[in-house]
Amino acid sequence: MANTESSGSSRWFGEEGARTARLLMYILLAIVLMSMDQRGHYVPRIRSTMEQLFEPVFYLAGWPAQALQSLGRHTSARRELIAENRQLRKQLLETAGSVQTQAALWQENQRLRHLLKATQGQAYTFKFAQMIRVDLDPFSHKVWIDRGAGDGVFAGQAVIDGLGIVGQVEGVLRHSSSVRLISDPDHALPVQINRTGLRTVAYGSGETSYLLMPNVPLQADVSPGDMIVTSGLGDRFPAGFPVGEVEQVQRDRGATFARVYVRPYAALDRGREVLLIEQARTEQPRIEQQGHADLQQAEEP
Amino acid sequence: MTFSRESRSLILLTIATAVLLSLLPVPALLSPLKPYWVALVMIYWSLETRAMINLGLAFLVGLVLDILSGSLLGMHALSLVVMVFLVQRFRPRLRFFPPWQQAFSVLLLLVNDRIILSWITALLGEPMPTWKYWLPPLIGVAIWPWLFLLLDSLRARMRRHKT
Numbered sequence: 001m002a003n004t005e006s007s008g009s010s011r012w013f014g015e016e017g018a019r020t021a022r023l024l025m026y027i028l029l030a031i032v033l034m035s036m037d038q039r040g041h042y043v044p045r046i047r048s049t050m051e052q053l054f055e056p057v058f059y060l061a062g063w064p065a066q067a068l069q070s071l072g073r074h075t076s077a078r079r080e081l082i083a084e085n086r087q088l089r090k091q092l093l094e095t096a097g098s099v100q101t102q103a104a105l106w107q108e109n110q111r112l113r114h115l116l117k118a119t120q121g122q123a124y125t126f127k128f129a130q131m132i133r134v135d136l137d138p139f140s141h142k143v144w145i146d147r148g149a150g151d152g153v154f155a156g157q158a159v160i161d162g163l164g165i166v167g168q169v170e171g172v173l174r175h176s177s178s179v180r181l182i183s184d185p186d187h188a189l190p191v192q193i194n195r196t197g198l199r200t201v202a203y204g205s206g207e208t209s210y211l212l213m214p215n216v217p218l219q220a221d222v223s224p225g226d227m228i229v230t231s232g233l234g235d236r237f238p239a240g241f242p243v244g245e246v247e248q249v250q251r252d253r254g255a256t257f258a259r260v261y262v263r264p265y266a267a268l269d270r271g272r273e274v275l276l277i278e279q280a281r282t283e284q285p286r287i288e289q290q291g292h293a294d295l296q297q298a299e300e301p
Numbered sequence: 302m303t304f305s306r307e308s309r310s311l312i313l314l315t316i317a318t319a320v321l322l323s324l325l326p327v328p329a330l331l332s333p334l335k336p337y338w339v340a341l342v343m344i345y346w347s348l349e350t351r352a353m354i355n356l357g358l359a360f361l362v363g364l365v366l367d368i369l370s371g372s373l374l375g376m377h378a379l380s381l382v383v384m385v386f387l388v389q390r391f392r393p394r395l396r397f398f399p400p401w402q403q404a405f406s407v408l409l410l411l412v413n414d415r416i417i418l419s420w421i422t423a424l425l426g427e428p429m430p431t432w433k434y435w436l437p438p439l440i441g442v443a444i445w446p447w448l449f450l451l452l453d454s455l456r457a458r459m460r461r462h463k464t
Contacts, residue, residue, distance in 0.1 A: 026360050026382045033375030038425065043374050050368045057369060061324035133326040139422050140371035185426045206427040270329060
């Protein structure tokens with residue numbers, strides 16, 4: 001016979017009608033939930049509580065891939081390991097070399113900022129995190145990382161990989177947190193063009209292969225190959241981190257703005273390790289008088 | 302029809318396994334081919350039993366899947382509710398279809414589901430999905446007979462175990 005739960009309503013609609021009524025009710029409920037989730041009413045809070053509850057599931061689902069990976073590491077040939085080691089050493093040396101010149105540049109930059117009495121530059125510390133290997137909905141533009149509230153991760157924290165900006169922390173659980181990728185169509189990233197300093201906003205396109213900058217003036221000086229960096233406006237992403245490279249500039253005659261396509265540097269869909277940018281460590285500004293002295297010294301000769 | 306606690310737990314266990322399977326990472330090359338595991342299992346159970354599978358359960362399972370996979374809350378819930386409704390509506394006919402015809406109806410169900418999902422993602426401002434978007438229903442149908450046999454044998458074993 002019929003489902004027990006329909007006995008009440010079937011008196012009014014009949015067996016088939018009751019089921020259709022229930023279907024419509026659930027569809028309506030789903031639509032309400034979706035629109036609330038989309039607009040950020042209440043639902044994100046419910047979601048984060050539920051995620052808290054389901055946190056072990058992520059580890060459970062990510063475990064096989066991790067086990068396979070570590071098995072691969074145990075059985076990989078000695079020769080391969082030596083080759084990889086040599087490669088990494090070489091890379092480290094190269095990086096160390098460029099960091100050395102950068103340290104000198106940083107010092108110089110600080111000195112110049114001081115002369116101009118501009119705000120102090122900032123240095124950052126990073127925290128290493130690994131992505132938890134679970135397959136999410138391709139339209140969610142989200143990844144999970146294995147650091148959470150216990151490691152000092154906070155919502156809104158900027159996430160980068162070795163090449164560029166990846167996204168920002170969205171939900172923080174105890175031992176893991178979710179990261180919203182910059183490719184999300186709802187994500188806006190304040191950027192500037194490194195060559196000209198033109199500030200604009202890069203939106204996610206829904207594809208991990210490109211970002212969109214729809215608000216660049218038609219006459220603006222942008223060309224393919226230009227590097228895009230974060231502008232630091234909005235106080236969420238620190239300034240000066242590479243985002244991507246201009247791939248294509250579309251200037252339609254009738255349009256008000258040029259459409260600029262940017263290829264992100266970061267490996268949004270295939271990265272494995274990421275860095276969390278810690279709260280900026282601002283150097284204490286030196287006392288004002290000393291700054292004056294510097295300025296005088298600089299002007300004297 | 303008596304409905305034992307064992308088969309109830311079997312239903313929940315297979316659904317939970319399907320949810321885990323859909324979270325399981327696969328190589329990037331294979332990821333557009335990933336079948337809609339939860340839907341396949343739900344179709345099987347709503348074809349075979351009437352006692353436990355109802356729209357409410359479909360909705361709940363969908364919500365859990367939404368939370369775990371990070372999709373819009375209610376998206377998978379909607380898709381599973383519609384799917385279970387359709388199977389229950391045409392159940393008397395579907396059950397006595399020859400296997401190939403049944404498989405064809407499963408394909409239609411999965412394609413219909415993809416259409417609904419593509420409406421929702423279009424409303425979200427996502428770009429139009431590519432042709433790869435339509436592959437999972439085909440893979441799902443290819444897996445369907447094997448899944449059917451597997452779940453059938455699981456159920457038979459359970460029943461034998463009981464008596």
